[in-house]
Amino acid sequence: MYCKNCGEQMNDNQAICLKCGVKTCQGEGFCANCGQTVAPGAEVCLSCGVAVKKAGGDYGKYDKIVIALVCFFLGGLGIHNFMLGETKKGIVKIVLSLLCGIGSILALIDFIRILMDKYEVNPDKAF
Ligand SMILES: [Zn+2]
Ligand SMILES: [Zn+2]
Known part of the structure:
Protein backbone atom coordinates (compact mmCIF):
# COMPACT_ATOMS: atom_id res chain seq x y z
CA MET A 1 0.00 0.00 0.00
CA LYS A 54 -12.39 8.09 4.12
CA ALA A 55 -10.67 8.56 7.42
CA GLY A 56 -12.79 8.91 10.54
CA GLY A 57 -13.98 12.32 11.62
CA ASP A 58 -15.63 13.25 8.32
CA TYR A 59 -19.32 14.03 8.77
CA GLY A 60 -20.02 15.72 5.46
CA LYS A 61 -22.00 18.90 5.89
CA TYR A 62 -22.29 18.52 9.66
CA ASP A 63 -19.88 19.71 12.32
CA LYS A 64 -18.29 17.12 14.58
CA ILE A 65 -19.77 19.02 17.56
CA VAL A 66 -23.28 18.86 16.10
CA ILE A 67 -23.05 15.12 15.46
CA ALA A 68 -21.54 14.53 18.92
CA LEU A 69 -24.36 16.44 20.65
CA VAL A 70 -27.11 14.77 18.63
CA CYS A 71 -25.49 11.40 19.32
CA PHE A 72 -25.32 12.10 23.04
CA PHE A 73 -28.92 13.29 23.47
CA LEU A 74 -30.77 11.43 20.70
CA GLY A 75 -28.30 8.67 19.88
CA GLY A 76 -30.49 5.91 21.32
CA LEU A 77 -32.94 6.61 18.50
CA GLY A 78 -30.16 6.63 15.92
CA ILE A 79 -30.85 10.24 14.95
CA HIS A 80 -27.17 10.94 14.29
CA ASN A 81 -27.05 7.87 12.04
CA PHE A 82 -29.99 9.12 9.99
CA MET A 83 -28.34 12.55 9.71
CA LEU A 84 -25.24 10.85 8.31
CA GLY A 85 -27.26 8.73 5.88
CA GLU A 86 -26.65 5.54 7.86
CA THR A 87 -30.22 4.30 7.80
CA LYS A 88 -29.35 0.72 8.73
CA LYS A 89 -27.49 1.75 11.88
CA GLY A 90 -30.34 4.09 12.83
CA ILE A 91 -33.00 1.41 12.46
CA VAL A 92 -30.91 -1.10 14.42
CA LYS A 93 -30.61 1.42 17.28
CA ILE A 94 -34.35 2.14 17.35
CA VAL A 95 -35.20 -1.57 17.38
CA LEU A 96 -32.63 -2.32 20.09
CA SER A 97 -33.83 0.63 22.16
CA LEU A 98 -37.45 -0.50 21.96
CA LEU A 99 -36.66 -4.16 22.63
CA CYS A 100 -34.13 -3.98 25.43
CA GLY A 101 -32.82 -0.46 25.76
CA ILE A 102 -29.29 -1.15 24.59
CA GLY A 103 -29.57 1.20 21.61
CA SER A 104 -28.29 3.94 23.86
CA ILE A 105 -25.23 1.86 24.73
CA LEU A 106 -24.40 1.61 21.03
CA ALA A 107 -24.97 5.36 20.81
CA LEU A 108 -22.57 5.91 23.70
CA ILE A 109 -19.91 3.89 21.86
CA ASP A 110 -20.55 6.03 18.76
CA PHE A 111 -20.28 9.14 20.92
CA ILE A 112 -16.85 8.13 22.25
CA ARG A 113 -15.69 7.25 18.74
CA ILE A 114 -16.86 10.64 17.46
CA LEU A 115 -14.95 12.43 20.23
CA MET A 116 -11.82 10.46 19.37
CA ASP A 117 -12.25 11.00 15.60
CA LYS A 118 -12.52 7.25 15.19
CA TYR A 119 -16.09 7.21 13.92
CA GLU A 120 -16.32 6.15 10.30
CA VAL A 121 -19.45 6.98 8.34
CA ASN A 122 -20.49 3.81 6.53
CA PRO A 123 -24.08 3.49 5.26
CA ASP A 124 -23.56 -0.21 4.49
CA LYS A 125 -22.96 -1.28 8.06
CA ALA A 126 -25.65 -2.02 10.62
CA PHE A 127 -23.51 -1.38 13.69
ZN1 LIG B 1 -5.61 3.86 -7.08
ZN1 LIG C 1 4.03 9.72 3.63
Missing part, protein backbone atom coordinates in the same frame (compact mmCIF):
# COMPACT_ATOMS: atom_id res chain seq x y z
CA TYR A 2 0.95 3.63 -0.35
CA CYS A 3 1.00 6.63 1.95
CA LYS A 4 -2.12 8.70 1.36
CA ASN A 5 -0.25 11.85 2.33
CA CYS A 6 2.89 11.68 0.17
CA GLY A 7 2.39 8.66 -2.13
CA GLU A 8 5.44 6.76 -0.81
CA GLN A 9 5.21 2.96 -0.99
CA MET A 10 5.09 1.22 2.37
CA ASN A 11 4.50 -2.14 4.02
CA ASP A 12 0.95 -3.19 4.83
CA ASN A 13 1.75 -3.42 8.54
CA GLN A 14 3.37 -0.01 8.78
CA ALA A 15 1.42 2.33 11.04
CA ILE A 16 3.28 5.50 10.17
CA CYS A 17 4.81 6.64 6.87
CA LEU A 18 8.59 6.72 7.26
CA LYS A 19 8.92 9.48 4.68
CA CYS A 20 6.43 12.06 5.95
CA GLY A 21 5.59 10.70 9.43
CA VAL A 22 1.83 10.77 8.86
CA LYS A 23 -0.38 7.92 10.12
CA THR A 24 -1.37 5.49 7.36
CA CYS A 25 -5.08 6.23 7.41
CA GLN A 26 -4.58 9.98 7.22
CA GLY A 27 -4.12 12.27 4.25
CA GLU A 28 -6.15 12.16 1.07
CA GLY A 29 -3.84 13.30 -1.70
CA PHE A 30 -2.88 9.81 -2.86
CA CYS A 31 -4.52 6.43 -3.46
CA ALA A 32 -3.53 3.87 -0.80
CA ASN A 33 -3.91 1.10 -3.37
CA CYS A 34 -1.86 2.34 -6.35
CA GLY A 35 -0.07 5.44 -5.07
CA GLN A 36 -1.44 7.74 -7.78
CA THR A 37 -2.74 11.18 -6.88
CA VAL A 38 -6.48 11.44 -6.31
CA ALA A 39 -8.52 14.62 -6.60
CA PRO A 40 -9.62 16.13 -3.28
CA GLY A 41 -13.05 14.80 -2.37
CA ALA A 42 -12.94 12.02 -4.96
CA GLU A 43 -14.82 8.88 -3.90
CA VAL A 44 -12.96 6.54 -6.24
CA CYS A 45 -9.37 6.47 -7.49
CA LEU A 46 -9.42 7.22 -11.23
CA SER A 47 -6.24 5.19 -11.78
CA CYS A 48 -7.21 1.85 -10.23
CA GLY A 49 -10.94 2.20 -9.49
CA VAL A 50 -10.59 1.41 -5.80
CA ALA A 51 -12.82 3.37 -3.44
CA VAL A 52 -10.91 6.03 -1.56
CA LYS A 53 -11.49 5.12 2.04
